Amino acid sequence: MTALVIAVDGPAAAGKGTLARRLAAHLGLPYLDTGLLYRATGRRVLDAGGDPADPVAATDAARTLTPQDFVRPDLRGPAADDAASKVAAIPAVRAELLDFQRRFGGAHGAVLDGRDIGTVVFPDARVKLFVTASAEERARRRHAELAGSGRAPKLDEVSAEMRARDARDAQRDVAPLVPADDAVLLDTTGLDADEAFAEALRIVESARGK
Secondary structure (H helix, E strand, O other): OOOOEEEEEOOOOOOHHHHHHHHHHHHOOOEEEOHHHHHHHHHHHHHOOOOOOOHHHHHHHHHOOOHHHHHOOOOOOHHHHHHHHHHHOOHHHHHHHHHHHHHHHHOOOEEEEEOOHHHHHOOOOOEEEEEEOOHHHHHHHHHHHHHHOOOOOOHHHHHHHHHHHHHHHHHOOOOOOOOOOOOEEEEOOOOOHHHHHHHHHHHHHHHOOO
16 A cells, blocks of 8 residues: 555645645644745745845755755744745756655655645645635734734734735746645534644544555
């Protein structure tokens, strides 16, 4: 039997990261937040004083990532969000990071969350979830997250940044943010974390034939 790969895709602040980590822990599978690869790439470009939208700078940064880049404390927040979205729109960056993701999940299975896991990275994944929520709810969640970490941007600023990122992710030429044709849609707008996990686990077990 092929390794169990669970693809968890969706927009920012839909709850896919929390959900994917809980699924991985429950099922005893490795977990990879693929967004960290792009966040770390964007951060390396910013550290060098470059523009994350510059293909040459971004591709060089992706090529030279090290494990230490993934544990930086500054991979969250508006600047990292924006940089990650910009480097992720560059085909050469995505190509550099694709092999890493496939090696991670291909041998022993894994739960991976991102924006193109079910469409590009693992199009043959046995389970595909597309986790979403209303734009208003996602902005509220991200605002609460930032406020809780000591940053307090206005809600309308968070909402505007999120709309801009959503548009960029959906409209990019390479691996746009869209559900895979065979993905199961999970709308978490009215669900708390436990309810979302229970529904996701039900979907996974159903796909596995249990």
